[in-house]
Amino acid sequence: MTESQGGxxxxxxxxxxxxxxVDVAGPPAxxxxxxxxxxxxxxxxxxxxxxxxxxxxxxxxxALALLAxxxxxxxxxxxxxxSNLVGILSLAATIGVITVGATFxxxxxxxxxxxxxxxxxxxVWATTLATQSYxxxxxxxxAVLVGAGAGLVNGLxxxxxxxVPFIATLAMLVAARGLAQRMSDRRxxxxxxGNQAIVDLSTTRVFGVPVLVYIFAVVVAAGWILLNxxxxxxxxxxxxxxxxxxxxxxxxxxxxxxxxxxxxxxCCGIAAVLIMARTTTGSSTHGDLYELDxxxxxxIGGTLLTGGRGSIVGSILGLLIFTVITNLFILNGLNTSxxxxxxxxxxxVAVLLQRRSLRSPT
Amino acid sequence: MSAVTPLxxxxxxxxxxxxxxxxxxxxxxxxxxxxxxxLGQNGAGKSTLIKVLAxxxxxxxxxxxxxGEEVRPASPIDAIRLGISTIxxxxxxxxxxxxxxxxxxxxxxxxxGFVGRSEAGRATRGLLTRLGHGEIRPxxxxxxxxxxxxxxxxxxxxxxxxxxxxxxxxxxxxxxxDEVANLFRxxxxxxAQGVAVIYxxxxxxxxxxxxxxxxxxxxxxxxxxxxPAKTTPTGEIVxxxxxxxxxxxxxxxxxxxxxxDRPEVLRVEDLAVPGVLAGVSxxxxxxxxxxxAGLVGSGRSEIIEAVYGARRFTGxxxxxxxPVGRGGTGxxxxxxxxxxxxxxxxxxxxxxxxxxxxxxxxxxxRYSRLGWLDRRREAADARALVERLDVRPGDPDRPVKTLSGxxxxxxxxxxxxxxxxxxxxxxxxxxxxxxxxxxxLYAVIRELADSGIGVLLVSSEVPEVLGLADRVLVIREGxxxxxGDARDLDEHRVLDMIxxxxxx
Numbered sequence: 001m002t003e004s005q006g007g008x009x010x011x012x013x014x015x016x017x018x019x020x021x022v023d024v025a026g027p028p029a030x031x032x033x034x035x036x037x038x039x040x041x042x043x044x045x046x047x048x049x050x051x052x053x054x055x056x057x058x059x060x061x062x063a064l065a066l067l068a069x070x071x072x073x074x075x076x077x078x079x080x081x082x083s084n085l086v087g088i089l090s091l092a093a094t095i096g097v098i099t100v101g102a103t104f105x106x107x108x109x110x111x112x113x114x115x116x117x118x119x120x121x122x123x124v125w126a127t128t129l130a131t132q133s134y135x136x137x138x139x140x141x142x143a144v145l146v147g148a149g150a151g152l153v154n155g156l157x158x159x160x161x162x163x164v165p166f167i168a169t170l171a172m173l174v175a176a177r178g179l180a181q182r183m184s185d186r187r188x189x190x191x192x193x194g195n196q197a198i199v200d201l202s203t204t205r206v207f208g209v210p211v212l213v214y215i216f217a218v219v220v221a222a223g224w225i226l227l228n229x230x231x232x233x234x235x236x237x238x239x240x241x242x243x244x245x246x247x248x249x250x251x252x253x254x255x256x257x258x259x260x261x262x263x264x265x266x267c268c269g270i271a272a273v274l275i276m277a278r279t280t281t282g283s284s285t286h287g288d289l290y291e292l293d294x295x296x297x298x299x300i301g302g303t304l305l306t307g308g309r310g311s312i313v314g315s316i317l318g319l320l321i322f323t324v325i326t327n328l329f330i331l332n333g334l335n336t337s338x339x340x341x342x343x344x345x346x347x348x349v350a351v352l353l354q355r356r357s358l359r360s361p362t
Numbered sequence: 363m364s365a366v367t368p369l370x371x372x373x374x375x376x377x378x379x380x381x382x383x384x385x386x387x388x389x390x391x392x393x394x395x396x397x398x399x400x401l402g403q404n405g406a407g408k409s410t411l412i413k414v415l416a417x418x419x420x421x422x423x424x425x426x427x428x429x430g431e432e433v434r435p436a437s438p439i440d441a442i443r444l445g446i447s448t449i450x451x452x453x454x455x456x457x458x459x460x461x462x463x464x465x466x467x468x469x470x471x472x473x474x475g476f477v478g479r480s481e482a483g484r485a486t487r488g489l490l491t492r493l494g495h496g497e498i499r500p501x502x503x504x505x506x507x508x509x510x511x512x513x514x515x516x517x518x519x520x521x522x523x524x525x526x527x528x529x530x531x532x533x534x535x536x537x538x539x540d541e542v543a544n545l546f547r548x549x550x551x552x553x554a555q556g557v558a559v560i561y562x563x564x565x566x567x568x569x570x571x572x573x574x575x576x577x578x579x580x581x582x583x584x585x586x587x588x589x590p591a592k593t594t595p596t597g598e599i600v601x602x603x604x605x606x607x608x609x610x611x612x613x614x615x616x617x618x619x620x621x622x623d624r625p626e627v628l629r630v631e632d633l634a635v636p637g638v639l640a641g642v643s644x645x646x647x648x649x650x651x652x653x654x655a656g657l658v659g660s661g662r663s664e665i666i667e668a669v670y671g672a673r674r675f676t677g678x679x680x681x682x683x684x685p686v687g688r689g690g691t692g693x694x695x696x697x698x699x700x701x702x703x704x705x706x707x708x709x710x711x712x713x714x715x716x717x718x719x720x721x722x723x724x725x726x727x728r729y730s731r732l733g734w735l736d737r738r739r740e741a742a743d744a745r746a747l748v749e750r751l752d753v754r755p756g757d758p759d760r761p762v763k764t765l766s767g768x769x770x771x772x773x774x775x776x777x778x779x780x781x782x783x784x785x786x787x788x789x790x791x792x793x794x795x796x797x798x799x800x801x802x803l804y805a806v807i808r809e810l811a812d813s814g815i816g817v818l819l820v821s822s823e824v825p826e827v828l829g830l831a832d833r834v835l836v837i838r839e840g841x842x843x844x845x846g847d848a849r850d851l852d853e854h855r856v857l858d859m860i861x862x863x864x865x866x
Contacts, residue, residue, distance in 0.1 A: 230735055235726065241712040245709055248701055
């Protein structure tokens with residue numbers, strides 16, 4: 001509230017560079033040594049070592065390993081079987097694809113609540129008799145386009161209509177479900193005999209793994225590349241981390257924001273294809289509360305809800321943790337209500353732990 | 363003076379921030395019922411001092427006594443309980459609440475936990491009437507009020523607690539002329555009731571009108587205590603504020619007039635922003651540093667923002683003959699402008715991200731082939747710039763938030779050096795930068811100009827503008843009141859112009 005006029009912030013979190021371990025380990029930063037600008041080799045080993053504590057996702061991997069141990073101890077045969085592990089991945093694939101899109105939106109400083117509903121709409125649209133008459137390829141294209149289109153509408157409303165993301169995507173959530181119900185007359189639409197190619201995505205296995213898991217992997221890889229190796233990804237971090245700085249650096253923040261939501265919608269369209277493959281249906285009830293699972297996975301994965309920080313790998317690990325928990329509860333024959341309680345606890349614990357690790361390096 | 367016990371005494375207050383002594387032994391004495399003015403240039407320590415008083419900062423050394431008792435306000439709530447209220451420049455009211463809710467925010471009259479709404483309303487009406495503003499209704503939402511009315515609400519809030527001392531930080535900055543008169547009337551009534559006021563303003567005419575005594579700060583020290591506000595000659599006050607103890611080292615300037623044959627980079631014609639700027643015209647030539655001097659709120663930052671396409675305006679802004687138009691910052695950056703904004707942290711930097719990523723932010727297009735980033739070239743360029751500008755520590759992978767203010771500013775400059783720039787806009791480039799690092803920044807800025815870039819510089823520190831710029835525009839209340847070679851001016855005259863509007 002009180003605008004500080006210059007001067008370093010007096011908060012305890014002030015960047016006290018002199019005490020940071022990296023600084024101590026580095027070469028003496030002789031301020032008046034003229035040769036200070038000499039060749040600068042890779043950071044000395046000690047500095048690298050000190051960064052080992054910051055290995056990304058160490059905590060998530062550890063948590064996942066812990067869950068695996070729990071699985072091996074409580075239900076060794078059922079858990080470690082190939083079919084169970086493939087099952088976990090198949091289960092994770094649909095929300096996983098959505099999570100990739102949600103990661104972009106959240107790093108970009110937004111939120112997309114409409115993902116589950118948009119996926120349902122795309123699945124319904126693609127399974128109407130009219131669409132199905134054109135064959136499986138058109139069905140896939142239709143699902144992807146419907147998803148991307150709905151996402152684009154979100155993006156336009158938020159970027160140019162200046163709606164708050166929460167509101168705009170909440171409206172889309174409600175409206176897309178309604179539209180899906182209208183189109184399907186609230187009936188579950190089966191993928192027809194002639195279009196079995198779609199269902200084959202879940203039944204055909206390559207090296208024992210269903211094709212849809214490969215699709216999931218491709219989307220994750222593409223998302224990772226887009227986020228880490230392209231200007232689009234770089235701008236996403238900038239727009240989410242400091243929109244004002246991004247704007248003043250000449251980045252078109254609004255246009256970028258719009259594309260982020262379109263991307264999220266596109267992912268929902270792909271997810272619709274996967275859910276059609278797995279369930280052999282299109283339905284307005286698909287993807288209920290997927291938005292919460294996707295957001296939870298992103299948050300557990302270390303992405304800041306305020307934007308500017310986060311990663312695809314973290315989100316996927318977060319999602320896998322959730323999926324494995326579900327799996328363990330089912331294998332152990334435990335109550336699904338307890339499972340929800342466990343998930344709730346995990347979200348809180350994950351965020352608390354991350355807040356601590358955010359504070360410590362400075 | 364010894365006849366009256368001072369209400370407030372601050373003795374030997376020292377406040378250190380990393381790398382800076384913001385306050386270096388400040389004394390202040392305020393009598394009950396007086397209006398005590400605090401004067402000093404930007405960076406002299408006024409804001410820090412009042413934050414110490416308001417409990418927002420804890421002093422490292424020194425003693426504060428209030429009504430004869432030693433106090434250590436440890437938090438804003440503490441200070442308020444002691445009877446010290448602060449009205450900040452940016453009014454800290456909640457727009458969505460009503461006037462009465464704001465006035466009693468944090469100390470609502472309550473019975474069994476239920477807010478006594480009628481009681482709060484009644485009390486608020488009483489306070490507003492006491493302030494001569496019975497027309498402000500307690501039930502109105504604060505967001506709908508004018509800035510002047512909001513200030514009255516802030517004062518009512520101060521009075522709603524048992525306040526002995528009110529600190530006002532540039533209270534007139536957001537007010538129109540007649541509203542200032544009303545503010546003064548309120549202040550007089552308050553002081554007549556024994557409340558003391560610490561009044562901070564850059565406008566000497568106001569200090570003469572409302573002030574009783576003046577304390578002058580310079581570079582974190584008290585240089586004069588308790589001067590009579592009405593009679594001390596302007597010249598004396600200005601000399602106390604200037605003549606700094608730490609000499610800035612400015613790089614040598616090219617000879618006057620040496621830019622005259624260089625092409626014009628920027629031409630501004632009749633620039634206006636309603637209510638802020640009117641009829642501003644000037645030009646910047648290649649290799650020239652043009653400085654804008656003026657008070658906060660005089661319109662200097664708005665000039666920069668309009669030129670950069672970050673603010674709507676009327677009139678013409680031409681970069682190398684091409685109109686900037688309405689394309690926004692995307693267009694101005696494409697045309698070849700760069701900006702180092704006033705609030706480095708909130709407007710320029712991605713604090714969590716590495717130096718490299720901050721440098722490449724505005725030039726990502728250079729490294730992209732079909733959207734694919736050439737990270738090796740990006741890193742190589744960033745490393746080269748880090749070395750060229752001597753950013754320390756020289757590790758481009760470090761998060762930019764771990765750098766000092768001066769080095770952060772170098773990162774912002776490096777961002778624009780990456781791309782060939784025609785014009786750089788620097789808004790308070792040395793704010794929050796300690797004295798030693800400033801000289802380095804000055805050298806970098808001059809070097810940039812020498813390489814053929816036009817530079818438009820805004821600074822609240824007059825010596826900085828005079829020492830660094832080739833040509834100076836003096837801005838007052840949204841218009842250019844003087845334009846000329848920097849060597850023909852001195853700090854004293856510029857301060858005279860921007861504070862009192864006295865023409866040359």
